[in-house]
Amino acid sequence: MKNRQIATVFDEIASLLELRGENPFRIRAYQRAALNIGALARDVAEMTDLELRAVPGIGPDLVGKIRQFLGTGRVDLHEDLKKEIPAGLLVILRIPGVGPKTAKTLYEKAGVRSLDDLEALTREGKLAGLPGIQKKTEENIRRGIDTLRKGRERHPLGRAMPVADDIVRKLRAKAPLGRIAVAGSIRRWKETVKDIDILATSVKPAKVMEAFANLPIVQEVLAHGTTKSSILTADGIEVDLRVVEESSFGAALQYLTGSKEHNIKLRDMASRAGLKINEYGVFRESDGKRIGGKLEGEVYKSLGLPFIPPELREDTGEIEAAQGGVLPDLLTVEDIRGDLHVHTKWSDGAHDLDALVRAARRKGYQYIAITDHSKGLGVARGLDEKRLREQIAQIDEANRTLRGFRILTGVEVDIRGDGTLDLADDVLGELDIVIASIHSGFRQSREQITARLLSAVRNPLVGIIAHPSGRLIGERDPYDVDIDALFREAAALGVAMEVNAYPARLDLSDHHVRMAKRYGIPLVISTDTHVTANFDYMEYGVAVARRGWAVAADVLNTLSCKNLLKRLRSGRNPDVRSLRRKV
């Protein structure tokens, strides 16, 4: 799937145009197109021109550029711009926090030509003092380089997963396959992955290897064997494919799913029980007799264990829980009854209410909450009190004609730099749901950030804190917050924490979900939908919650609409509660 690459090209065009000081609207158009293509669930190569033009921000000109990329692997405008601008600058532009202006200074005033140049300068402390570069900027750049390098080693799940799915789909169509499954860290839904591990069975393994090596996505064949091959995709992700015997598929899937730590502990248990487990099956030590391996469950069964869901296989207590018969009955996507973080055209979303409601109903939901940005976020066309009230009226109107579905009124109110909320309490009191979140001042001190979040949590009108850590996987580190202090207060006041399912966020992280659970904090899992296709990200959020051992009872949007509203309102200050509208 080339979506990611096209998005990157458009992003680079935007940066290059900005370096040239071009029209901001033109720049914004490319950025917007990049964002929306990156968010598409479908392969652009499989879409018609008409379908492409239905993507927000994509006009005939951009359709032409997409076609050009699909046909030739490049876009003329991009190539022309790159010729004008030195290659080293492009790399520097990819550092989180470095915009075109800084890049230009670095290039012109400090002679920076590569990432290594820049790293050396930051090490020597020679950046601060250049025009427009403060001590703090230097620190940010140093951190940005680290983040960039880390991001290169491991790939965000949101990038690797669609690639894995695409390969499986194409192999199914082109090769004589029996079974096929994605294993490794992807099957465990780990937030970043080193590579993609795929396992298959076939009566003609050589044919499968052949088809694999010739997939359109292949940039380089790293190894081509009779039952095992590796390729590098155009996005720079390594993919390993193995073909095994039908009778070993379960054992191989268990082995390759890992984690390594989980497997090591299982093998220890096996040897103490006089068994041997490897990727070929389960064997009795005494006589070497094979007692299982075709099905993955047989591996666990042979040790007297129930099946352990892949998301839990990290050796963080799941084997002991399985032994004790207390494995959690994990939340599933089917438990989710609605999405509580959705943007519309009123702010930076792409659709109106109708389209969102239709898409949500297709997902089988009973409700969505409309939570556009507040006025402080100018770039996102955030709503002020007046427009928010207009939107509430429009939603009330829409709800009158809906049957078996309800649109909840809400807002994603910005927590300002000083901890105050971006909208007045009286309008917040008119809403069904108030989400509060931080969109600026990421570099504030731990004390400041924590105080901001605590004051939002303490506002009795706030029901949910969205993307509580502020990180963007591989792009931006979380802000510095005392998460214990935040969770303690949220638990005491019954404020929910969001698991933001947007693949670049996954925030809360799995680790924080488990922590939140220990604190007894209610969770919500939300997609932060900006285009209807984003609703499908729910799967990622649910997976993160599962990795944090969450069950349906931990998650508010598994409740019916009525109970959800009751829960969001209970335990809060009754004076303020009376401000709210009747359910």
Ligand code: DGT
């Ligand atoms: P990553 O780093 O995101 O690729 O994570 P994994 O878990 O996919 O790791 P990978 O690709 O190195 O190996 C795939 C699976 O193979 C791993 O989850 C468990 C199994 N495995 C790999 N090396 C070992 C090992 O030394 N001992 C055992 N018991 N299992 C291993």
Ligand code: CA
């Ligand atoms: Ca792997």
Ligand code: ZN
């Ligand atoms: Zn949002």
